[in-house]
Amino acid sequence: MAPATIDTNQATAFGATVRGTVIRPGDTNYDEARAVWNGMIDKRPALIVRCRGAADVIAAVNFAREHDLPVAVRGGGHNVAGTAVCDDGLVIDLSEMRGVRVAPHERTAWVQAGATWADVDHETQAFGLATPGGVVSDTGVAGLTLGGGIGHLRCAYGLTCDNLRSVELVTADGEYLTASEDEHEELFWGLRGGGGNFGVVTAFEFDLHPVGPDVATCLVFYPSDRLTECLQAYRAYVKSAPKGVSTLVFAGELPDEALFEGNDIHRQKFAVMGCYAGHVNDGERKLSPLRTLTKPIADLSGVRPYTEFQQFLDEDYPDGMRYYWKSLYLDGLSASVIDRIAYWAEAAPSPLSTVDIWQLGGAIERVDAEESAFAGRHAPFLLGVEANWERAENDEANVEWVQDCLNDMRQFSDGSVYLNFPGFLEGGEETMRATFGPSYERLVVLKDEYDPSNFFSRNQNVVPSGTTRTDGGATARE
Ligand code: FAD
Numbered sequence: 001m002a003p004a005t006i007d008t009n010q011a012t013a014f015g016a017t018v019r020g021t022v023i024r025p026g027d028t029n030y031d032e033a034r035a036v037w038n039g040m041i042d043k044r045p046a047l048i049v050r051c052r053g054a055a056d057v058i059a060a061v062n063f064a065r066e067h068d069l070p071v072a073v074r075g076g077g078h079n080v081a082g083t084a085v086c087d088d089g090l091v092i093d094l095s096e097m098r099g100v101r102v103a104p105h106e107r108t109a110w111v112q113a114g115a116t117w118a119d120v121d122h123e124t125q126a127f128g129l130a131t132p133g134g135v136v137s138d139t140g141v142a143g144l145t146l147g148g149g150i151g152h153l154r155c156a157y158g159l160t161c162d163n164l165r166s167v168e169l170v171t172a173d174g175e176y177l178t179a180s181e182d183e184h185e186e187l188f189w190g191l192r193g194g195g196g197n198f199g200v201v202t203a204f205e206f207d208l209h210p211v212g213p214d215v216a217t218c219l220v221f222y223p224s225d226r227l228t229e230c231l232q233a234y235r236a237y238v239k240s241a242p243k244g245v246s247t248l249v250f251a252g253e254l255p256d257e258a259l260f261e262g263n264d265i266h267r268q269k270f271a272v273m274g275c276y277a278g279h280v281n282d283g284e285r286k287l288s289p290l291r292t293l294t295k296p297i298a299d300l301s302g303v304r305p306y307t308e309f310q311q312f313l314d315e316d317y318p319d320g321m322r323y324y325w326k327s328l329y330l331d332g333l334s335a336s337v338i339d340r341i342a343y344w345a346e347a348a349p350s351p352l353s354t355v356d357i358w359q360l361g362g363a364i365e366r367v368d369a370e371e372s373a374f375a376g377r378h379a380p381f382l383l384g385v386e387a388n389w390e391r392a393e394n395d396e397a398n399v400e401w402v403q404d405c406l407n408d409m410r411q412f413s414d415g416s417v418y419l420n421f422p423g424f425l426e427g428g429e430e431t432m433r434a435t436f437g438p439s440y441e442r443l444v445v446l447k448d449e450y451d452p453s454n455f456f457s458r459n460q461n462v463v464p465s466g467t468t469r470t471d472g473g474a475t476a477r478e
Contacts, residue, residue, distance in 0.1 A: 005046070006024075006046050006047055006067060006069070008024075010067070011024055011047060014047070014049075014059070014063050017059045017063075018049060018051065018052070018055075018056040018059050018060070019051075019052040019053060019055070019056055020049055020050040020051045020052040020056045020096060021049070021050045022047055022048070022049050022050075023047070023048040023049075023050070024046070024047055024048075025044065025046070030048075033048045033050070033091075033093070034048060034085055034091070035319075035320070036074075036077040036078075036079070036082050036084050036085055037076075037077050037078045037079075037317075037319050037320075037323075038079075038080055038081075038082050038321075038322070038323045039319075039320040039321050039322050039323075040082070040322050040323065040324065040395070041081075041082030041085065043072075043082065043085040043086055043087050044087055044088070045072070045085060045086055045087065045088070045089055045090065045091045046069065046088050046089060046090065047069075047089075047090045047091070048090075048091040048093050049090065049091070049092060049093060050093045050095065050096050051092060051093065051094055051096065051097060051114075052096055052097065053097065053202070054168070054170065054176055054202040054203075057092060057094075057170045057200050057202055058170050058174050058176060060090060060092045060200075061092070061170050061171075061172065061173075061174045061200060061455075062174045063090065064089070064090040064092075064455075065172065065173070065174070065455065069088075069089045069090045070086050070087075070088060070089030070090070070457075070458070071086070071089055071090050071091075071092060071455060071456065071458070072084055072085050072086035072089060072090075072091045072092070072458045073091075073092050073094070073142075073196055073200050073456070073458075073459075074091055074092065074093040074094060074095060074114075075094055075095075075113055075114060075140030075141065075142030075143045076095070076114075076116050076138065076139050076140015076141070076142065076143060076144075077095065077140065078136075078138070078139045078140050078143065078144075079143050080323055080324070080325045080421070080422070081422075083196075083458045083459055084143075086458050092200055093114075094112070094113045094114030094142065094200075094202075095114045096114060097112040097113060097114035097115075097202065097203075098112055098114050098115040098116070098119050099111075099112040099115070100112070100115055100119050100120055100122075100123040100124070101123075102123050102124055102126070102127055102129065102208070104127040104129065107129060107207060107208040107209070108165060108205055108206065108207060108208060109123065109124055109129075109131060109205070109206045109208055110203055110204075110205050111141055111203060111204050111205075111206060112202065112203050113141065113142040113200075113201045113202055113203055113204065114140070114142070115140070115141045115142075116137060116138050116139060116140055116141065117133035117134055117136070117137045117138070117139055117141060117144075117151075117310060118137035118138060118307075118310070118311065119141075120133060120141060120206075121133065121137065121306070121307045121310050122307065124208055125211075125212055125213060125305075125306060125307050127208075128210055128211070128212060128213060129208035129209065129210060129211065130153065130208060130209060130211035130212065130306060131153075131157070131160065131163045131206040131207060131208050131209070132149060132150075132151050132152075132153035132154055132156075132157050132158060132159065132160050132162075132163060133149065133151045133153075133160060133310065134149065134150070134151045134160075135151050135152055135248070135273075135310070135312075135313055136313050136314055136317055137307075137310045137311045137314055138314060141160075141204065142196075142201055142204075143195075143196070143420065144160060144420060145160045145161055145164065145204060146161070146191060146193075146194070146195050146196055146201065147161075147193065147195050147418075147419045147420035147460070148160065148161050148192075148193050148374045148376065148418065148419070148420060149161055149420070150358060150360070150364075150382070150418070150420075151246075152246055152274075152275040152277075152309065152310065153209070153211065153246060153275070153277050154246050154360070154362070154363065154364055155241065155243075155244070155245060155246040155359060155360075155361060155362030155363055155364065156209075156243070156244040156245075156246060156276075156277035156278070156362065156363055157209050157277065157363055158363040158364055158366075158367060159193075159364055159367075159374060160206075161191075161192035161193055161372060161374055162192070162363070162364075162367050162372070162374075163206050163207045163208075164188075164191070164192060164204060164205070164206060164207075165180060165181075165205040165206065165207055166178055166179065166180035166183075166188070166204075166205040167179045167180070167188065167191050167201055167203075167204055167205075168201065168202045168203040168204075169191075169198070169199035169200060169201045169202060170199050170200045170202060171198070171199040171450050171451070172199065172450065172451045172453065172455035172456060176202075179191055180205075186446060187446060187450065189371075189372055189373055189442075189446075190373045190442075190443055190446040191373075192371075192372035192373055192374055193372050193373035193374025193375060193419075194373040194443050194446070194462065195419060195459045195460045195462075196456055196458075196459040197443070197446075197447055197451065197456055197459055197460075197461065197462045198446065198447070198450045198451060198456070199450060199451070199456065200456075209277070211277055211306055212305065212306030212307075213305055213306060213307075214280055214303050214304060214305055214306070215275055215276065215277070215280065215283065215303070215304070215305075215306045215309060216275070216276045216280045216281075216282075216283025216284045216286075216287055216302075216303050217273075217274065217275045217276075217283075217287070217301060217302065217303070217304055217309050218247075218272060218273065218274045218275075218287040218290050218291055218301040219271060219272075219273045219274075219299075219300040219301055219312070220271065220272050220290060220291050220293070220296045220298070220299045220300070220301060221254065221259070221260075221269050221270075221271045221296060221297045221298040221299070221300075222269060222270055222271070222272070222293060222294055222295075222296055222297060223267060223268070223269060223294075223297055224251060224267075224268035224269055224270050224342060224345065224346070225268075226293075226294040227251065227270055227338065227341070227342045228335070228338050228339065228342065229294070230270070230293035230294055231249070231270075231333060231338045231341075231357075232335070232338070233289075233293050234247075234249065234272065234290070234293060234333075235332075235333045237289050237290065238333075238359050238361075238380075241359070241361060241362060242276075242286040243362070244276050244277045244278045244282075244283075244286070244362075245274055245275070245276050245283075245286055245287065246274060246275055246277075246359060246362070247272060247273065247274035247290065247359045248272075248273045248274065248356060248357070248358050248359065249270060249271065249272050249273075249356065249357040250270065250271050250273070250354040250355070250356045250357075251268075251269070251270040251271075251341055251342065251345035251354060251355045251356075252268070252269070252270075252345050252348055252351070252352075252353055252354035252355065253266060253267070253268060253269065253348075253351040253352075254269045254270075254271060254354070255351045255352070259298050259300075260297065260298065264297055266351070267297075268345065268346055269297060270345070272290045272293070273312075274287055274290060275309060280303045283303075284303065287301065316352075316388075317388070321352075321388060321389070321390060322387075322388070322389050322390065322391070322392065322394075322395065322398070323386070323387065323388055324387045324398055324399050324402050325384065325385065325386045325387070325402070325421050325422060326384075326385050326402050326403075326405075326406045326417070326421065326422040327382055327383060327384050327385070327417050327418040327421035327422050328382070328383045328385075328406060328409055328410065328412075328413045328415075328416075328417055329376050329378070329379035329381070329382055329383075329413055329414065329416050329417070329418065330357075330379060330380070330381040330382065330383050330409075330412050330413055331379070331380075331412055331413060331414070332380055332381070332412075333357065333380070333381055334412070336412070337409075337412050340408060340409060340412075341355050341357070341383075344385070344401075344405040344408070344409075347401060347405075348387070348401055349387075349389070349394060349397040349398055349401055350387060350388060350389035350390075350394065350398055352388040352389060352390075353386055353387045353388050353389065353398070353401070354384075354386050354388075355383070355384070355385055355386075355405065356383070356384035356385075356386060357381050357382070357383060357384075358381060358382040358383075358384060359380075359381060360376070360377075360379055360380055360381060360382055361380055364376075364377055365377050365378075370439075373436070373439055373442070373443055375416060375419075375435050375436045375437065375439060376416065376418055376435075379416075382418050382421075383409055383413070384418075384421055385402050385405045385406060385409075386402075387399065387401055387402045414434070415431075415434045416434055416435040416437075417431060417435055419435065419460040428461075429461075429463055432460065432461070432462065440462070443462045444462060444463070444464065444465060446462075447462045447463070447464040448464045448465050451464060452464050452465075452466075452467075453467065454467050
């Protein structure tokens with residue numbers, strides 16, 4: 001189908017119906033407005049509307065439907081596949097809707113859907129409270145929450161979506177509704193892990209927990225020639241997982257000039273990063289085994305403000321660099337898995353790339369699998385393969401490395417993936433079915449009810465009955 005065209009008069013008329021701004025090709029801020037975090041993505045929307053509230057979102061959805069425009073929805077713009085933008089369509093950009101209102105006595109926060117985790121942490125920490133977010137503070141709340149959300153508090157307080165009380169959204173036919181345990185319950189089920197398939201979320205309400213202001217953290221760098229024995233010890237630690245501890249391992253060159261010099265800078269390393277959600281003295285004690293797996297190259301562990309820990313990795317993921325990520329739930333951390341992780345970390349063409357292991361379990365597995373659409377509660381670990389590099393001429397080598405690594409690691413997995421990391425999926429609907437299992441059909445029923453024409457298709461797409469998948473991913477590469 002030829003892309004719909006929007007002339008100046010139509011764009012001006014639409015602009016008059018919203019409080020926010022409408023940006024078009026040729027406007028001075030068009031290139032800035034269409035750019036997303038991943039520099040691999042280069043999409044040219046017909047219109048971008050920076051919404052100021054739910055009324056603008058309703059107007060945008062109605063305008064796109066009436067003019068048959070493809071739609072992309074932008075929260076924080078951090079999706080690796082760049083699903084927040086599209087060619088020739090309308091981008092519903094929520095990045096100016098960043099309000100956060102905390103009710104300290106109820107321990108809840110109402111968060112607009114363009115907020116980042118830095119916005120949420122800033123407001124909630126004023127009251128010594130937090131909800132589990134992601135490990136980089138400028139990631140958007142919206143995309144992360146709708147896909148599940150695994151961060152530094154996950155084993156203590158669950159996924160981000162486990163902490164949702166309600167979701168306010170605009171559906172494909174422009175209807176505004178609230179989904180919660182008491183209203184539109186089935187939709188609420190689907191919004192917790194089913195991604196951006198059912199509407200444009202305008203706000204979330206989260207449960208909060210007492211966290212901080214200081215937390216005990218660990219971040220220890222070790223030489224990779226000791227990876228096998230150390231990860232075996234790490235596996236034993238995690239098995240008896242001290243309650244409240246959430247950890248993450250990343251392996252690669254990790255060439256941090258501020259931290260390492262001489263031979264150390266280009267040496268293969270791995271790091272163990274973790275946090276304890278509770279009293280700092282208990283936390284320091286519980287994290288201490290992770291600091292002595294062998295002799296560290298550097299140890300940045302310590303008690304620090306929660307907000308600082310939440311921002312610790314921000315600088316490692318600058319806007320506009322080139323990124324290609326994938327993920328896979330792992331059955332376990334056997335000696336063979338560890339060997340292959342060591343191999344692939346060393347084989348990375350870019351020194352900035354890493355192979356990551358996310359500890360799962362704890363509060364994540366305590367939630368019943370049927371309680372939400374999220375599909376990864378069964379796995380003890382999640383593998384993340386992150387190619388991060390600077391120059392376009394290295395695209396092919398980096399993408400190939402991720403795909404080869406994934407193909408090899410599938411032998412240690414049931415093939416299901418964490419839908420927030422891979423960006424777009426190689427297997428399309430097949431991977432969605434493998435990931436969601438029996439819940440996929442339940443999601444299709446929900447999609448048929450709320451979005452039968454697949455108006456919201458630039459996402460990890462649940463394909464409604466009777467339609468075929470459209471362009472979907474708005475992605476540079478599968
Ligand atoms: P966007 O690119 O703005 O949106 C992505 C998709 O989400 C959209 O295409 C749309 O389908 C949907 N969406 C966004 N906003 C809305 C809305 N208001 N209504 C309906 N649908 C919407 N994930 C984790 O779980 N834990 C982490 O620690 C973590 N760390 C990350 C660190 C970095 C540097 C990056 C780049 C990503 C990280 N992620 C993490 C993955 C992250 O969860 C996803 O990339 C997520 O899509 C980002 O959300 P966003 O709002 O920024 O994305």
